[in-house]
Amino acid sequence: MSMIFGVPMAVLSGQLLIGIINGAFYALLSLGLAIIFGLLKIINFAHGAMYMLGAMATVIMFDALDVNYWVALFLAPVLVGIVGVFVEYFLLRRIAGQDHIYSLLLTFGVALIMQGVLTNIYGVSGLRYAMPDMFKGGVNLGFMFMPYYRAWVIVAALLVCFGTWFMVEKTKLGAYLRAGTEDSQLMQGFGINVPLLVSLTYGFGVMLAAFAGVLAAPIYSVTPVMGSHILIVVFAVVVIGGMGSIGGAIITGILMGVVEGLTKTFYPPASSAVIFLVMVIVLMIRPHGLFGKES
Template identity: 60%
Template sequence: MGQLLLGLINGSFYAVLSLGLAVIFGLLNIINFSHGAQYMMGAFVAWMLLNYLGIGYWPALVLAPLIVGATGIVLEKVALSRLYKLDHLYGLLLTFGIALIIQGLFRNYYGISGLPYQIPEALSGGQNLGFMFLPNYRAWIVVASVVVCFSTWFMIEKTRLGAYLRAATENPALVGAFGINVPRMITLTYGFGVALAAFAGVLAAPIYAVNPNMGADLIIVVFAVVVIGGMGSIMGAIVTGYGLGLIEGLTRVFYPEGSAVVIFVIMAIVLLIKPEGLFGRAA
């Protein structure tokens, strides 16, 4: 049961991160390679807010995504926006370079040993459910990620703003002709996707040590999740994220050696059977 919960928590991170990737990919058509670095930045900004300014967990949960999202907006304005006319692979290469810079900088100033971040008092301790012990903070991660995922889905699929967004995904030129500022929408979308990554980073800060490399390996697994789900639908990214987290948890129970690679194996199978991904549209 404990492993299953751990799987669900991993799944929460997969879901929020792949959701951010899918939102960015939808409008910008690039894969944000620096997503893992931005997730790490979220955790670090939360740590800095606490240690330098004495700002606690709850404000950080809002502030850190805003701050990191703002850096994302600057990045989009200064660099990414110059590449939209080129092959999308250049966007991938650029964000890879950004990821190297961010990780290198944090490694330089904070080392790689990892910094501790306390679980907020309101969420310490746990519940005894009879069949297992449920730490409050872990339950909170699952709840918070579900809420964020669902609100994002609601915003994109059910609101007017989301309708503009989806329209711009289909045909940016036409939406621009209707008087909507598409470049600004692209900038804000990138900032929002980055903020999602940072939010996941703040959630992760108390349970994983805050470490410059924390995003690097995670993001590759998230890439596999995205390939399996396909980036066609928001709901697809969310469902695949949680589902694969659970499968990974189950594998850890029944075949521990395979837990690190099970997602990649599933990716291979999906590529064989349905290459466009479970929820993907045929390209």
């Protein structure tokens, strides 16, 4: 067996794969956060709860109505997106124009409510979601075993990330969005319905979180508190990438997954803290994050 720095190749590549998969989740989640922050200047502390809602919805719909994985992959994000639009319309809109900090506090409250209510109903021990049949098994790549589902997670996450980036940065809709947040009065003068755009943007951001939640359902333990920890990690990812930088969030997300995987291989005790350590170092050298612009 070949060794790299005293670690068997198979172990290393296995951890790398896990790292990339975690990174795919980080990328999806931080992308949503970056959009919501970059375009709306809202610090969405409810993002983890939305991710959790996506995963919970997948399991609950399967148990109650036998909704299969592919339908859930579409339906759960839409449902959560609608929840998001409601949150924006009834709550966040009322504090528009106030200090950004209030959006953080408000969404933190929303997250506490969602988490608490679902914990009361379903407990914290975790729900089970069976792997869809077509994803059972995997393929031997020679140096490592690659489960099909993990390959699918990476592909799906990358596709969605790229599509989102393309939409915001390269299409006319994206241009409206960016313009609407830059100068909403002017855009309204041009006949664009900016408040609607804001609601939809928030809804879209949390849809991405819910999509990540559906992807997570078959491989992670689905509990009402699953979003609570990952949220903080994802915030660190967004800060490292540069808050509001959409491309930066995607690249940093995957990068941080890999860094975490490598740390787990070479120095396990530090693995859960390494991202925060990276964040501190990055902020000392580049205060605006790796891809952020000077504000």
